[in-house]
Amino acid sequence: MTELGDRVAVLVPAWNEVRNVGHTVEEIRSADPLYDVIVIDDGSVDGTASAAQEAGAEVLVLPFNLGVGGAMRTGFTFADRRGYRRAIQVDADGQHNPEHIRLVLDGLERADISIGARFADVGDYSVRGPRKWAMVFLAFVVSRVAGVRLTDVTSGFRAANQRAIRQYVRYYPAEYLGDTLDSLVEAVHSGLTVTQVPVAMRPRMHGKPSQNVIGSTVYLVRSVFAISLALMRGALRRRPRA
Amino acid sequence: MIVPVGIAFALIILALIVTMLMRRHLREKYAVMWLLIGAAMLVLALFPDLLGALAGLLGVIVPSNLLFALAVALLIGVTLHLSWELSRAEEEIRRVAEEVAILRAEVERLQASIDEASASPSGEAEDRDGPPVS
Numbered sequence: 280m281t282e283l284g285d286r287v288a289v290l291v292p293a294w295n296e297v298r299n300v301g302h303t304v305e306e307i308r309s310a311d312p313l314y315d316v317i318v319i320d321d322g323s324v325d326g327t328a329s330a331a332q333e334a335g336a337e338v339l340v341l342p343f344n345l346g347v348g349g350a351m352r353t354g355f356t357f358a359d360r361r362g363y364r365r366a367i368q369v370d371a372d373g374q375h376n377p378e379h380i381r382l383v384l385d386g387l388e389r390a391d392i393s394i395g396a397r398f399a400d401v402g403d404y405s406v407r408g409p410r411k412w413a414m415v416f417l418a419f420v421v422s423r424v425a426g427v428r429l430t431d432v433t434s435g436f437r438a439a440n441q442r443a444i445r446q447y448v449r450y451y452p453a454e455y456l457g458d459t460l461d462s463l464v465e466a467v468h469s470g471l472t473v474t475q476v477p478v479a480m481r482p483r484m485h486g487k488p489s490q491n492v493i494g495s496t497v498y499l500v501r502s503v504f505a506i507s508l509a510l511m512r513g514a515l516r517r518r519p520r521a
Numbered sequence: 522m523i524v525p526v527g528i529a530f531a532l533i534i535l536a537l538i539v540t541m542l543m544r545r546h547l548r549e550k551y552a553v554m555w556l557l558i559g560a561a562m563l564v565l566a567l568f569p570d571l572l573g574a575l576a577g578l579l580g581v582i583v584p585s586n587l588l589f590a591l592a593v594a595l596l597i598g599v600t601l602h603l604s605w606e607l608s609r610a611e612e613e614i615r616r617v618a619e620e621v622a623i624l625r626a627e628v629e630r631l632q633a634s635i636d637e638a639s640a641s642p643s644g645e646a647e648d649r650d651g652p653p654v655s
Contacts, residue, residue, distance in 0.1 A: 319622070339622040339623060339625070339626050340625055340626075341618055341622045341623070342621055345618060347617050349618070349619060352619060353619040353623060356619060357623050357626070453615055466554075506539055
């Protein structure tokens with residue numbers, strides 16, 4: 280499977296996104312003919328899979344909901360077996376501008392993982408309260424671990440080269456926030472490099488994001504829990520080597 | 522009166538475990554633990570004085586407290602073990618589900634290319650198969 284050359288696997292995890300997914304797939308495909316859109320239907324019950332298929336995506340249908348982590352691991356495994364050398368995760372809800380895929384992919388020239396960051400002075404993405412604290416705190420911690428200044432470590436808009444894809448296939452946790460945080464920390468611990476690219480986010484086309492105070496407090500607590508576990512794992516793994 | 526009831530209860534538990542094992546409703550790795558628990562219950566039911574002696578030896582004033590403490594420790598161990606097994610089983614199920622999704626996509630792709638290949642030499646025959654007219 281070496282004839283893929285420079286083709287890029289655009290992985291789109293989708294769960295009950297029938298209203299957004301078709302449009303998103305079409306937009307991605309028209310952004311660049313090199314993009315192969317692979318939608319991972321995460322146990323949807325609303326016809327997401329057929330909508331994506333009609334729009335021209337290859338669809339992986341999970342038999343039940345596994346969460347973003349499971350969906351992405353499926354996508355990375357598929358991309359690796361097909362022989363793609365670059366893969367990028369794009370949300371199905373249209374928040375990630377397909378025009379920016381190229382920018383995030385360009386980041387792979389500098390590092391193994393490239394994150395499209397929402398806060399890097401571009402666009403008007405803003406959050407408040409506990410969710411904001413959580414994001415700032417997490418960015419600070421992961422930046423320390425990675426040795427690079429990162430501002431948005433929970434972004435789902437991220438690209439991986441072949442080394443990173445293989446790492447993800449080996450370890451892509453299914454836990455809450457594991458898909459973004461833990462996978463990143465683990466990748467850094469196993470020697471991969473990370474960079475970030477500033478991108479602007481668009482509002483969701485349909486449906487609204489969950490952002491109430493209780494929800495974001497729970498988010499804060501769970502993210503601190505997740506990052507602590509990830510860091511402890513790293514510390515335990517490194518000790519024998521040092 | 523209480524002694525035969527205890528013995529009967531222990532025997533019933535042991536019989537249940539063995540039956541489940543024979544019917545393959547219980548995997549060996551769980552059965553060993555339960556068999557040990559059942560055996561301990563039987564021993565205590567047969568020799569109730571043993572509990573008092575053991576409590577005296579360990580410095581527990583009320584023998585039944587020793588029994589409770591042991592039971593609590595044991596049950597914590599059992600539930601922890603089950604949670605662990607369940608987490609492992611969940612992870613395995615997830616892996617299998619991911620594999621199924623990938624294989625399904627591959628099969629559909631193969632099916633499509635087979636259909637294409639078989640349709641191209643006699644392309645017109647396939648087209649006539651419209652939906653049934655009611």
